[in-house]
Amino acid sequence: MAEADRLLAPRSALRGLVSGIFTEAGRHGPMLFPATPSPSLTVFLCGASIHEDGRAFAHSLLAGPQGRARWASMLPGTAFVTALFRPGALPRVLVPGGLPEMDEAGELAAFLPQAEADALVQAVRRHGTMAGAVTALEDWLLARTARPPRRRGGDLWLPPAAIAMPIAAVAAGTGRSPRQAERLFRQTFGASQRELRALLRYGRMLGGLLAGTATHGLGAAALDCGYYDQAQMARDMRRFAGLSAREVAAAARGGGGPALSMFRYGEGERRLLLG
Incomplete structure (x- = not known):
């Protein structure tokens, strides 16, 4: 693929879930990635990224909010597409039971059944073009949000308005203690x-x-x-x-x-x- 990088607006049906779709192709070598409040899901069309801790990702990468700048090295020929989620939106896509928190990152298969994670990677790669990869990722996200919520008993997820509320008000509104509200906030947004x-x-x-x-x-x-x-x-x-x-x-x-x-x-x- 020719070198390119683009930040795209998601299709209208996804704008409450995703703030942008980032695509990258052609660059290689070390790259500095700034911290972000947005969880992200990356699917690799080809190549791989090698992170500071030595882990290599060649299929998918699900990351919670990132609390510091990090370096990663792109192998020659690497191309990927990334969905940048709005804070608090990730529980709408993944079954609650272990969402990535601050500075956590791993293969999507660590958070979903292997077959489901593999199906997404295959769909993104099937078209062979970046435009097709973006469409496949957006289709997958729409399908995930269309499913009935599958939550563990007693799970509750906070709206974005909770970010600006005093934690005491969050506690009062959810019938929880302040400590329980803090835990609920972290479960929803991946950070305190x-x-x-x-x-x-x-x-x-x-x-x-x-x-x-x-x-x-x-x-x-x-x-x-x-x-x-x-x-x-x-x-x-x-x-x-x-x-x-x-x-x-x-x-x-x-x-x-x-x-x-x-x-x-x-x-x-x-x-x-x-x-």
Whole structure:
């Protein structure tokens, strides 16, 4: 496949579930992946990625929210398609019973029966084109959400509004103790409320830097995104993106070479980053 990377809007029926579909083909070598509040599902059309811990993924990769920047190395010829889930949406797709939490990642077969995971990989690869792979992944997601919910007894999943609510209010609304509400929050979103809020705040800042809209000064942009000051934003950017804010902005303009390709997007794609 020719080198390309694209951030696509999902089809309309999936927009409450998925914020974007990312495709990658042609690049290889080390790549820096920034932290994200979004769980993700990746299916490989060919090739593989090798992660910092030495694990290689060549079929699928299901990841919870990621709380720090990470390096992975793409083998030559690697191509993949990734669904980026909205926070709290993953329980609509997978049978609750062990969803990935913060910084967890593994083959889809660790979270679904092997036959179901294999069927998705085969469907994505069957068409031989990236457009066909995107269609197959979206079809699979739609089919999963159309199934009647299969939950363990007593399971409950929180709406996105719970992210902004005090945990005491979440507890009162669900008839649970604050500690039980915290556990329920983590089961739904894959992270604690504090962790997720920090990731979402950083995500707003990162999106502005990548889209080139944080042009009125980093301090003002940080305040707009919910930071106390520029110093707090700078600490988060180093932890979550692996780069300073100015380095992120430079990477978005084309600096850093292939290793920073996850920080570069076209004009149309930038609108999705801010959405």
